[in-house]
Amino acid sequence: MPTLTLYDAVGAALTEEMRRDSSVIAFGEGIATKRRELVDEFGGLRVRNTPLAEGIIAGTAVGAAATGLRPVVDLLFAPFLCYAMDELVNSAGKLRYMSGGQFSFPLVTLAMTGAGWGVGAQHNHNVEAWFVHSPGLKVVMPSTPADAKALLKSAIRDDNPVLFFLDIGLLYQPGEVPADEQTLPLGRATVLRNGQDVTLVSYGKTVQHCQQAAETLAGQGIAAEVIDLRSLKPLDEAAILTSVGKTGRLVVVHEANRLCGIGAEIAALVAEQAFSSLKAPIVRLGGPDAPIAASYPLEQASVPQAATIAAAAARLCAAQPA
Amino acid sequence: MPTLTLYDAVGAALTEEMRRDSSVIAFGEGIATKRRELVDEFGGLRVRNTPLAEGIIAGTAVGAAATGLRPVVDLLFAPFLCYAMDELVNSAGKLRYMSGGQFSFPLVTLAMTGAGWGVGAQHNHNVEAWFVHSPGLKVVMPSTPADAKALLKSAIRDDNPVLFFLDIGLLYQPGEVPADEQTLPLGRATVLRNGQDVTLVSYGKTVQHCQQAAETLAGQGIAAEVIDLRSLKPLDEAAILTSVGKTGRLVVVHEANRLCGIGAEIAALVAEQAFSSLKAPIVRLGGPDAPIAASYPLEQASVPQAATIAAAAARLCAAQPA
C-alpha cells in the first residue's frame, strides 16, 4: 500500500473528488499556493487563493453550496473559525431547517488543531465540541491518513456542512493509504483493539495514546478495548454503548477542554443509556480549562498521555464493582 | 420589596455599578436609546450607541478592559455572538494567560437567548456551553430578576470576562428585587427546594419548570430537590455532588441542545465523582439537535416542560436501585 502523510492524504482526497465531480471547488488563504498541483490539474478557477478573511471565505462557501457548487474551504487553524462562526453556525447550520428544507449545504471546512507545534492558544484550540453542540453540522476528526482520505471523500459527497478537523500533531506522520477510491461512512467508529475489561474511547491524536495505554494495560493483565470515533457528529453511539455494555468501564480521552467537551457528551450518553452495565465511575481525560501554552513542555502536559490513560484505566479495573 | 422585571433589574444593576465606579461604561447597538435613563444620569460618553458591528463592539470592550475601563456591552441576541467569537474567545479569554498574566479583562457581555418570542433560530440559540468550553471566560444565566441584579453587579466587579445570558422568556416577568446593593458571588448555585429522592438541576427558564415538576412529584410522594445553577462557569460542583450524594438520582434540564451541553458536563461530573451514590441512570432533558423554529408550537415543543421533567423523575424513582 502507498504511504502518505495525513496532509497528503487530504490532497489525494481532494484530487479524486475534484476529478469525479466538476462542481467540487476549493479555496482558502494559500490553498492554491500550497496545493499547487490542484491548480495545475483543475485550473485557477476551481482552486483559488483568497483574501485573508475567514468570514467571507466561509460565507462564500455557504452561498455557493446552496446554489449548486460543492466547496471545500481551508480555514487553516481552528481558532480562526471564530471569524467564520456566523457563516458556519447561523447560515450553513440553520438555513436548511429555517427555510423549510429549501436548501442544502454540501460544503467542507478544513481546520487544523491540536498540540505538536508549540504555536500557542491562538493556533491550538480544540473547538470541535462547539460544532457538535450546534445543529445542522457534521464533525469529523480522523486519526490516520487512510481515514482522513476516505472520510474527506465522504464529507465532500455529503449534502451537509462538515467541519473536518486535522490534528496538527498527526499531519506529517506517514501512514498506509489504500490506492483505491475507498470512502468511509460518516458516523461510524472503529474498534481498533478488542478487550473486555475497559473501554478507551478517543479521536485524533490521543487515539495513539490509548493504543499505547492498551499495550501497557495488557502487560498488567487488563484487556482494554480501544475505539476511535472518527466522526463526532453523527456520533456512533451504538459502538460506544456496545463496548461499555461488555466492559462496564469507560475512559474517554481527548485533547480538548474537558468542560462541555465530547468526553462530557459520551460520559452522559453512557450514564443515561448503559448505566446498568457500569461497574465503575466514568473517567474523562482531557485538556484543562486553560489556553494552551506555546512552551513545549506545557503544551505536552496539556495532552492526556499514554501513562495517564493506562493509570486511570488500571485504577478503574482495580476498584470494586459498584 | 420592590418588584422589577429582569430587564429592569439589569438596568438597576447597571445604574448602581456605574454610580459606584466611574470606570464602568456601557455600549452597544441601541443601549443609549433603550436605556435612555443611563445616558441621562451618566452622559453620552459613558453610555453609547454603536455601529451595527458586534466584532468591534466586543473588540473595543476587550481593549478598553485591558487598559483601565470596565465595559459592559449589549450584543442583543445570543446568535449574534457569532460575530464576536474571536474577540471574546481568542482575545478576552486567552490574552491574559498568553501574556503571562500581564492583562486582565473585566468586561461583561449581555446577550438574550431562549424561547418565548417565536423569533426563530437566528435569534434563539442557546450557546452558553460554547463559552463554558472556552478557557478564561465566566458564564452566568440567572432565572429571577433578583438574581439577575445581584449577579450582574458581581459580574461587573469581576476582573474576568463574563458572558451574561438573559432568558428571553423571563425578561418581562416581574419578580421581587431587594432594594439594597446586594451582590451574589459567581459560581454559587442555590437549592430552591429540598428533597431526598431525586435532584433536578437547571438554569434559566427551565428552573421554573423544575419547580412545577417538583410540585407534581410531591403529589406523588416523591421529594425532589431543585437546584438553580445561576453560574455555569465557575460551576458549583459541590452543590450538585452534595445533592446527588443524598438523592442518588439526577435529572439535568436545560433548553440548549443536549449534545455537549451543560447537561452533558453535569452528567459527566456526577458519573465521575458521585458514581457510587447513583441509584439510577442520569437523565438529561434538553433541546434537540435542531435549530429552533419560529412557529410557536414548535418552539415550545423544543423546551423541556414541567410534565416531561416530572415524568422522567418519576420513572427514575420507580426504577430499582442499581
Place this chain on the structure above:
Amino acid sequence: MKPSHPASDPRQLLEQMLLIRAYEESIVSGSAAGKMPGTCTSVGQEAAAVGVVNALAADDLILTNHRSAGHLLARGADPGRLLAEVMGRRDGYCKGRSGSLHISAKELGVVLTSTIVGAELSMAPGVALSQTMLGRPGIVVCFFGDGAACEGSFHESLNLAALWNLPILYVCENNQWQAFVHRREAMSREHVADWAAAYSIPARTVEGNDVFAVLAAAQAAAAEVRDSRRPYLLETCTYRTRGHLEPDDQGYVDQAELAAWLARDPIAACRNRLLANGSLTPAQAAALADRVSTRIAVAQAFAEASPFPAAEELCRDVYA
C-alpha cells in the same frame, strides 16, 4: 409560482406598492390585536423595493434580510403564504419555521434570506460564484441595510466581489435607521455609496422614494452588472417611517425628520404623479385599492386557516 414579469405599466408599480403597504398594515393591526407576532415592516420603503425588483430578470437571484416583504411581494410572492409564514403556519414559504424574519422562496429566486444583519453580504459572493461557474446568466441582487454596511462582512464581500469579478448588484436600502440607532450615530460617512469607491466598485445613490427614479437607476445598474460581470452598488435613500419592530412607539425618533419623510411618501407621490399626468384615473385608483385589499383579505383568511406544523416537524429538515 414563478417570479412575476417585471411590471411594464406604471400602474402595476403603484399596485405593487399598495399591496406591500396593505400587507404590512395587516400585520401591524394583526399584531396589535395579538393575532400575529411583531415584524420589521417596510412601510415607507415600498418604492425602493418595487423599483429595484422590477428591474430584474426572472433568472436573477435575490438575497434579502429581515425587512423583506417588499422584495418578496414585488417578486410575485403569494401574500397568503407570506402571512402564513409570519404566523408560523404549515403553508408558509418555509413551513412556518422561519417566521417573518428570514423568508426565502427559492421558486421566486429569493434565496438564503437571513436575519443576521450582514449575512446577506457574506453569502452573496458564493451565490454569484455559482452563477458564474455554472454558466448561468442571472445576476445576483443583494439587498442590505445601512446597518449591514457597518458589519465587517460588507468590506470582505465587496473586496472579494471586486477581485473575483462577481456579478452582484449590491442594493443598500439606506433608511436612516439601524434598529434603534440613527445612521448618523453609526456611519463615518453620509452614504454607503461613499464606501464603494474603496473597492473600485461603481456606485450611485438614488432618491429611494421615487419609484420611477429607482426603477431607472436599477435598470441601468443591472444592465451594467449583466454586461461587465462585475459588482455595482446602488444606494436607495429612503426612510423607515414605522418603528424597527412592531410594536414600537418611536419615542426616540426626531419628529421633524419623520414628518419630512412622511411628506415624501412614495405611494402618494407615485399616485399623484400618475393622476396628474393622466396615466391613472381616480376610478382606476380606487379599483387598484380595492383589488389590493381583497387580495390581503383573502391572504389573511388563507393564513389563518393554515394549521400549525405538527410536532413531528421539530427535527425534520435539519440534515439533508
Place this chain on the structure above:
Amino acid sequence: MKPSHPASDPRQLLEQMLLIRAYEESIVSGSAAGKMPGTCTSVGQEAAAVGVVNALAADDLILTNHRSAGHLLARGADPGRLLAEVMGRRDGYCKGRSGSLHISAKELGVVLTSTIVGAELSMAPGVALSQTMLGRPGIVVCFFGDGAACEGSFHESLNLAALWNLPILYVCENNQWQAFVHRREAMSREHVADWAAAYSIPARTVEGNDVFAVLAAAQAAAAEVRDSRRPYLLETCTYRTRGHLEPDDQGYVDQAELAAWLARDPIAACRNRLLANGSLTPAQAAALADRVSTRIAVAQAFAEASPFPAAEELCRDVYA
C-alpha cells in the same frame, strides 16, 4: 525596563535595524539547527518598524501582531527576554506561554499582541477609548499587515475610530504578502491607504524601506493624531524578503520581484547614506555591528539558560 527614548541620532536608527536583523537571523539559524521554533521574521522590514517606533512618545501604546520583533526591539525590548519567550522559557516576556507569535510587553507599552490577524484592529479602539476617557495623553499605534486590512475588523475599526474620534495611528505594513498569498491576489486596490478615505480618515503611503522617510512621515502622522485626537492611517510600503514562517523555501515567490526588493535593503540603504554623508565612519559601522552581535550572543546565552516553566504553570493566570 521602560520604553527607550526615541533615537535622535541616525546612527541609533541604524543600530536598531542591525539589532533587529541580527536577532531575526539568530532565530533563523537557531531554528534551522532545531534549537528554536520557526518564527515570522521581519527581515527586510526593519526600516518600517524603526521609523515608526522612534516617532512615538513613551506614553504612547502599541498594538502589534505575529511579526513584531522590530516593534519590540525598537521600543527597547530586551532581546534576551524576547528569545527566551520564543523558546518558551520562564524568563520570556510572557513566561514562555506566548512563544514568538504574541509577545506583549506592558512595561514597554506594547499591549495585547495577538496572532489572530485582524485582532489588533479590533482591540485598538478600546485601548484608545481608555486613553481618552481616562485622560491619558498617549496615542495608540496599531501595527497591522496588508492581510489584516482584508479582514472585516479593518472596516469596523476604522469606522468606529472615525466616529468616536479615537486617537489611533493605524500603521499598515504593506509587505506585499499575506502568508502564501500575494497582496495582488487579495486586495481590490493597490494600497490600503486607498481604503481610508471611505472613513474620512487622512492617510499617506510612504516608502517603507527608507528609515528616514518613515520616521518623518510617522512623526507628522503622530503629531496629527496627538493634536486632532482623531485617527490617521500610515501605510509603509515594504517587502517580506524571507518566507512567511521559517523555514520556507519561497518557491512560490516571483524571483524578479524579490530581487528588486532585496536591492532596496533598508539597512544597506541607511548605512550607505550615513557613510556617504559622513555621519558614520567605516570604523563606527564595524563597531555598531560588533556591539549588536555581542548583544545577540548574550541574549542567546540568557535565553538558553532560562528554564522551561514548571508544570504547575499549566493553569496559572487563566483567571484573574
